[in-house]
Amino acid sequence: KDIVYNLAFDFGASSGRLMLSKFDGEKIDVEEVYRFPNEPVKLGQSLYWDFLRLFHELKNGLKIASKRKIKISGIGIDTWGVDYGLLDKNDELISNPIHYRDQRTNGIMKKVEKVLPLEEIYNITGIQFMEFNTIFQLYCDLMRRPELLDNAKTLLFIPDLLNFYLTNDKYNEYTVASTSQMLDAEKRDWAIDLIKKLNIPESIFQKILMPGKIIGYLSKEIQEETGLSDIPVISVGSHDTASAVAGTPIENGSSAYLICGTWSLLGVESESPIINENTKKYNFTNEGGVEGFIRLLKNINGLWIIQQLKQSWNSNGIKIGFPGISQMASKAEHEEFIINPDDKLFIAPDDMAEAIKQYCVETGQGLPQDIGDIARAAYNGIVEQYKNCLNNLEDIIGRKIDTIHMVGGGIQDKFLCELTADVTGRKVITGPVEASIYGNVIVQLMALGYIKDLKEGRKIIKNYSELRK
Ligand code: ADP
Ligand code: LRH
Secondary structure: OOOEEEEEEEEOOOEEEEEEEEEOOOOEEEEEEEEEEOOOEEEOOEEEOOHHHHHHHHHHHHHHHHOOOOOEEEEEEEEOOOOEEEEOOOOOEOOOOEOOOOHHHOOHHHHHHHHOOHHHHHHHHOOOOOOOOHHHHHHHHHHHOHHHHHHOOEEEEHHHHHHHHHHOOOOEEHHHHHOOOOEEOOOOEEOHHHHHHOOOOHHHOOOEEOOOEEEEEOOHHHHHHHOOOOOEEEEOOOEHHHHHHHOOOOOOOOEEEEEEOOEEEEEEEEOOOOOOHHHHHOOOEEEEOHHHOEEEEEEEEOOHHHHHHHHHHHHOOOOOOHHHHHHHHHOOOOOOOOOOOOOHHHOOOOOHHHHHHHHHHHOOOOOOOOHHHHHHHHHHHHHHHHHHHHHHHHHHHOOOOOEEEEEOHHHHOHHHHHHHHHHHOOEEEEOOOOHHHHHHHHHHHHHOOOOOOHHHHHHHHHHHOOOEO
């Protein structure tokens, strides 16, 4: 049988990975080629992504892959959403892309509201309000550093930017562009009126490219540097969540997906945007998905809290990893401590363990005593949000959700999965861990004509990847 090989990059907020996929017509095997940390850098008052390092790691991955001497049919890249780089008239990056957790957007929605009612933004875009959405970041740029936008000719989201430096072709891929809160959800194109009302220069926005198209081919320079040939770079669901949803073997309307990475993303697939009083009230989002689907979901501040707890304990000399934290939480002496993970306190605290202690004391619960208690408060809070979110989702769609498909790095945490099943009372099916990679590969194979549609792709994943009930 002919084997089709593809390369899929998934850049998460905590790490990036390159996987080589092998498709033999029946099953898709993925093998990790390279993994690297994604470490943001605080410089002065700003928090930046280390974009140059990330591009360097991308090329490192390609160099390792090229040593395999196999014919690669395509490359696809997905990353986190909302963040962007601005290019000047010579296509030079004007500033290093800023991290969505940077504090410049604190309180920005109040300022935007004076110019444009938030309701109008939601009615057109259907996107949940989060201060870090591109629309708000750009408005900050306009107020703080207008020279950036004066000189900007092109806005590219992070995956667009990586694709551009591989191919020299400039597009805004649809799924990631939808996270900007500047797309018209129905038309699936730029909401020019909103953009104009905020005085953001409309000329910086590129043509929207749907997932499943060839963006371009590796440039001569990249070919020389990596040893690869003129391989096509394919637009996948370049928002990591879009790829993860595509890579989740959802079967029917009574199943929800729950992607557990730095964020927890919980929702369903919808044929068209759902924008009404309920979605507004519960702040649900209508992000763009692959094959024309809308991702009706909500962001829950998820394993970021566990990541930050680990960092806080490690930097205080306590050697503990994710499995250790999970185990101690499961055996916590006090099982009842609980936080609200979406409280502002937990967005970017200096010390997460201290923030949790402070929250518990201030809410009259007393002081969590040790690692187990503190971690348990976080787990309880995260899972309680899953439950609330499911109830709200049922209210919105008017049908019951009986099954949750949990995917992403976080499902390696058995306690998290068990607690989710216990607290929500729903059936939990886990896998795959690397859902974004699978979704990325499926869309590449669709673009190349090897797989008919998403349904067929998901069937392949369901039959051959390791799923657990
Ligand atoms: P992202 O794509 O946002 O960078 P991942 O999908 O890689 O995130 O998930 C990372 C998270 O998965 C970690 O923050 C951690 O909470 C969890 N995790 C990873 N490995 C393990 C493990 N062995 N045991 C428990 N939890 C784990
Ligand atoms: C998850 C994610 C999420 C966005 C956030 C910025 O990685 O892409 O969907 O809201 O990062």
